[in-house]
Amino acid sequence: MSKIGFIGLGIMGKPMAxxxxxxxxxxxxxDVNAAPMAELVETGKAEAAASPAEVAAKCDITLIxxxxxxxxxxxxxxxxxxxxxxxxxxxxxxxxxxxxxxSREVGKALEAxxxxxxxxxxxxxxxxxxxxxxxxxxxxxxxxxxxxxPILKCMGASVVRCGDIGAGNVTKxxxxxxxxxxIAAVSEAMVLATKAGVDPELVYKAIRGGLAGSTVxxxxxxxxxxxxxxxxxxxNLHIKDLANAISVGHEVGVPLPxxxxxxxxxxALRVDGMGDLDHGAIIRHYEKLAQVEVKKQG
Amino acid sequence: MSKIGFIGLGIMGKPMAxxxxxxxxxxxxxDVNAAPMAELVETGKAEAAASPAEVAAKCDITLIxxxxxxxxxxxxxxxxxxxxxxxxxxxxxxxxxxxxxxSREVGKALEAxxxxxxxxxxxxxxxxxxxxxxxxxxxxxxxxxxxxxPILKCMGASVVRCGDIGAGNVTKxxxxxxxxxxIAAVSEAMVLATKAGVDPELVYKAIRGGLAGSTVxxxxxxxxxxxxxxxxxxxNLHIKDLANAISVGHEVGVPLPxxxxxxxxxxALRVDGMGDLDHGAIIRHYEKLAQVEVKKQG
Numbered sequence: 001m002s003k004i005g006f007i008g009l010g011i012m013g014k015p016m017a018x019x020x021x022x023x024x025x026x027x028x029x030x031d032v033n034a035a036p037m038a039e040l041v042e043t044g045k046a047e048a049a050a051s052p053a054e055v056a057a058k059c060d061i062t063l064i065x066x067x068x069x070x071x072x073x074x075x076x077x078x079x080x081x082x083x084x085x086x087x088x089x090x091x092x093x094x095x096x097x098x099x100x101x102x103s104r105e106v107g108k109a110l111e112a113x114x115x116x117x118x119x120x121x122x123x124x125x126x127x128x129x130x131x132x133x134x135x136x137x138x139x140x141x142x143x144x145x146x147x148x149x150p151i152l153k154c155m156g157a158s159v160v161r162c163g164d165i166g167a168g169n170v171t172k173x174x175x176x177x178x179x180x181x182x183i184a185a186v187s188e189a190m191v192l193a194t195k196a197g198v199d200p201e202l203v204y205k206a207i208r209g210g211l212a213g214s215t216v217x218x219x220x221x222x223x224x225x226x227x228x229x230x231x232x233x234x235x236n237l238h239i240k241d242l243a244n245a246i247s248v249g250h251e252v253g254v255p256l257p258x259x260x261x262x263x264x265x266x267x268a269l270r271v272d273g274m275g276d277l278d279h280g281a282i283i284r285h286y287e288k289l290a291q292v293e294v295k296k297q298g
Numbered sequence: 299m300s301k302i303g304f305i306g307l308g309i310m311g312k313p314m315a316x317x318x319x320x321x322x323x324x325x326x327x328x329d330v331n332a333a334p335m336a337e338l339v340e341t342g343k344a345e346a347a348a349s350p351a352e353v354a355a356k357c358d359i360t361l362i363x364x365x366x367x368x369x370x371x372x373x374x375x376x377x378x379x380x381x382x383x384x385x386x387x388x389x390x391x392x393x394x395x396x397x398x399x400x401s402r403e404v405g406k407a408l409e410a411x412x413x414x415x416x417x418x419x420x421x422x423x424x425x426x427x428x429x430x431x432x433x434x435x436x437x438x439x440x441x442x443x444x445x446x447x448p449i450l451k452c453m454g455a456s457v458v459r460c461g462d463i464g465a466g467n468v469t470k471x472x473x474x475x476x477x478x479x480x481i482a483a484v485s486e487a488m489v490l491a492t493k494a495g496v497d498p499e500l501v502y503k504a505i506r507g508g509l510a511g512s513t514v515x516x517x518x519x520x521x522x523x524x525x526x527x528x529x530x531x532x533x534n535l536h537i538k539d540l541a542n543a544i545s546v547g548h549e550v551g552v553p554l555p556x557x558x559x560x561x562x563x564x565x566a567l568r569v570d571g572m573g574d575l576d577h578g579a580i581i582r583h584y585e586k587l588a589q590v591e592v593k594k595q596g
Contacts, residue, residue: 100494123508123509124508135504135507135508137504137505139496158507160500160503160504162496162497162500162501162504163495163496163497163500164495166494166495166496167495167496167500170490170491170494170495170496170501171491171496171500171501171504171505173487173490173491174487174488174490174491174501174505174510175487175504175505175508175509175510177483177486177487177490178483178484178487178505178510178512178515179509179510180483181479181480181482181483181486181556182479182480182483182510182512184479184556185475185476185478185479185480185483185556186476188475188479188552188554188555188556188557189471189472189473189475189476190472191552192468192471192472192475192543192546192547192550192552192554193468193469193471193472195550195551195552196398196464196468196546196550196552197461197462197464197465197468197550198437198460198461198464198465198468198469199460199461202458202460202461202465202469203460203468203469203472205458206433206435206458206460206469206473207435207469207472207473207476209433209456210421210422210433210473210513211421211473211477211513211514211517212472212473212476212477212480212513212514213512213513214476214480214511214512214513214514214515215508215509215510215511215512216509216510216512217476217512219509245490248490248494249490252490252493252494252495253493253588253589254486254489254490254493254494254584254587254588254590255584255587255588256486256490257486257559257587258479258482258483258486258556258559258560259486261555261556261559262556286552286553289552289553289555290551290552290553291551292552
């Protein structure tokens with residue numbers, strides 16, 4: 001069995017790589033920092049590479065998990081990038097959450113050399129990366145999906161092909177738009193109810209079973225009532241995703257007025273020092289506007 | 299058993315009154331139009347009154363179901379209003395969806411004459427009014443709630459007390475804010491995905507089970523994909539509710555920037571002749587901006 005390449009051993013990548021080791025795979029790893037590489041090497045199941053090119057040269061399938069579009073371009077197309085090491089027929093799977101237009105650009109560059117590519121961003125964050133229960137949204141050819149699926153399943157509870165290259169990241173962006181705006185929706189509603197003198201917990205209980213109900217409402221309202229805003233999923237990261245959504249909107253011609261507004265609201269929270277809080281802290285923006293706190297009464 | 303008073307026999311009120319008749323109650327009814335009163339009288343279980351005052355004079359409990367705040371004020375506090383007929387100790391229950399500040403004002407005026415009052419708006423719309431499966435959100439004293447609950451249960455599947463007078467309508471407004479913005483959220487997300495070349499149905503299937511999932515997503519996305527926008531709940535009515543939410547926000551000091559934006563988006567749809575479509579047609583605003591349709595492929 002060929003070793004699996006793994007580029008990017010950060011907060012997400014490291015536990016994901018560990019789950020591959022647990023599943024019995026041997027890895028060739030690369031990160032810009034030496035420390036997480038050393039940690040993986042200590043398992044006895046991973047060797048450290050000097051560059052993404054070396055990783056791709058040694059492995060049939062190379063996985064990438066880095067922060068954003070520029071890092072993916074650098075790791076694949078940059079100097080000593082995966083494209084320099086990979087032979088025709090090999091597969092690169094980028095699990096980073098990035099601009100889908102960049103996924104398509106990277107896919108085209110690799111295709112020109114006969115190398116296959118898929119974008120496979122995840123949702124679920126660090127806890128699910130550790131548990132191996134991420135949700136993968138995958139874009140790419142069905143044959144490549146079939147090839148990578150058993151590997152991705154070692155890191156995720158759900159692995160869904162959404163279309164061709166870029167479709168994974170488009171789906172992820174759609175997800176992030178809905179989540180951000182659903183948090184904003186319950187935030188305005190709960191702040192209004194609270195300052196109008198109604199117990200927000202009773203409002204939550206009265207409306208959660210009807211058309212207003214959502215996974216966001218059940219996940220975030222109880223945390224807001226308990227004043228718990230530790231991440232979870234950081235506002236800073238959510239801003240990055242929405243900026244990518246806006247960028248795609250500009251590229252393909254889709255105005256996103258509400259997405260832009262909630263992105264800038266999160267920007268205001270970041271400027272106010274709350275960028276590392278959970279995105280549930282979006283409610284604090286509306287609380288500040290109204291000078292009231294949505295909290296458990298009595 | 300005292301007869302039940304019922305003021306307002308419109309699209310919602312008439313089927314609700316019929317459900318009371320079915321449950322064995324006798325009614326005294328009033329409406330500004332003679333036709334729906336005649337229909338109720340034909341059941342043999344209702345008598346028509348000449349004014350709200352006459353209804354309230356003849357019944358211990360009077361229910362109201364009219365379009366908006368001014369109609370409630372007219373029916374209760376206006377010339378020949380319920381306040382003129384009701385004796386101390388009687389109970390008026392307003393089931394209309396109105397500005398909660400008006401609920402409190404009406405409650406205060408009645409209280410000054412020893413008459414009890416509750417606001418008890420519903421969600422569910424005409425189909426659930428007919429089926430008797432509405433959800434009641436009630437504001438008022440616990441004693442009054444206990445008195446009215448068996449009657450409301452003949453018309454609703456759920457009857458929840460949310461606090462004192464006004465709390466019912468505050469809860470309803472919170473509900474309507476969340477519903478409107480959750481529809482807008484899936485709209486921007488699905489329009490982006492579609493124009494970015496990804497099958498919106500696959501996006502829906504990929505994200506509905508995660509944090510982005512909502513009752514709105516499951517209720518409205520399949521209808522949008524099938525291009526079905528018949529009501530349901532009309533945009534015109536949703537605008538009324540959001541205008542009441544904004545009004546409460548002004549009164550108690552809660553800025554509602556996203557609510558204001560989606561209200562004006564619905565306004566644009568109304569101006570464009572779509573006010574009588576289901577609020578799921580909000581997606582058509584974003585489709586028009588992007589010049590694309592979110593529909594089932596193949």
